[in-house]
Each structure stands twice: as structure tokens, then as C-alpha cells.
Amino acid sequence: MQVIHTDQAPPHTGPVPQAVEAGGWIFVSALFGADAVDHLIPDDATAEAHVIFDNLVAILGAAGATLTDVVRVGIVMRDLQRDRPVFNKVWVERFGDHRPARSAIQSEQFGRKGENAKYMIEATAYRG
Numbered sequence: 208m209q210v211i212h213t214d215q216a217p218p219h220t221g222p223v224p225q226a227v228e229a230g231g232w233i234f235v236s237a238l239f240g241a242d243a244v245d246h247l248i249p250d251d252a253t254a255e256a257h258v259i260f261d262n263l264v265a266i267l268g269a270a271g272a273t274l275t276d277v278v279r280v281g282i283v284m285r286d287l288q289r290d291r292p293v294f295n296k297v298w299v300e301r302f303g304d305h306r307p308a309r310s311a312i313q314s315e316q317f318g319r320k321g322e323n324a325k326y327m328i329e330a331t332a333y334r335g
Contacts, residue, residue: 215269233332237329238263238266239318239322240256240259248323253296255325267330274305277330280328281312285314
């Protein structure tokens with residue numbers, strides 16, 4: 208197993224890598240829409256979703272992969288009915304015709320206190 212890290216995406220606090228790679232599989236840890244430099248999360252849902260994808264692209268790039276290598280994404284949203292339509296638009300913009308498997312759940316219990324992130328994702332990619 209190889210730990211994947213890039214300064215182009217925000218690090219986790221604690222003993223959590225941004226991603227790991229094993230046997231061509233890349234597992235991206237919980238990822239938020241925080242800016243890589245100041246670690247702030249935009250108030251705007253569309254901007255936050257774009258930053259999540261920017262972070263995902265950076266981490267995948269550090270592993271020698273791209274969005275077209277993504278095979279599954281799990282999404283946590285603070286409010287599915289409010290936030291899913293916005294996230295879906297950004298999803299289509301960023302993935303284009305590529306359609307990885309996906310699940311989405313609603314939870315108010317994620318992220319750091321006070322950050323008010325609307326989204327958190329985990330992604331799996333395969334570079335075979």
C-alpha cells in the first residue's frame with residue numbers, strides 16, 4: 208500500500224491520508240470542499256462542489272489517475288433535497304459522459320464543528 212499526498216488539496220487532521228493506492232486501486236479518504244491554501248469552505252453550494260472536484264482531481268493526479276479512472280463515489284450531503292440538484296450539475300460538468308457508480312446519503316453529523324460543509328465525498332478509482 209502506498210500513501211498518496213499532494214499539497215494541491217487540503218490535508219486531513221489526525222492520522223488520515225488523503226488517499227492510498229494498492230494494486231492499482233486508489234481509495235480517496237473523506238474529502239471536503241475546503242480550499243487547499245486557506246482551508247476555508249465556500250458558502251455557495253456550487254462553489255463548494257467545484258472545490259471538492261478540484262481537490263479530487265489533485266489527489267487523483269498525485270496518484271497518476273484522472274476523473275475517468277473513478278469507479279465509485281459516496282456522497283454525504285447535509286440536505287439532500289436542497290443540495291443534490293446543485294451537486295448534480297457540477298457532477299455532470301466535471302465528469303462529462305463518464306458515469307461512476309454513486310450513492311448519496313443525508314447527514315448533519317460530518318465535518319468539523321463550525322465549518323458547515325454541505326458535502327463530503329469518498330471516491331474509489333482504478334488505474335489498471
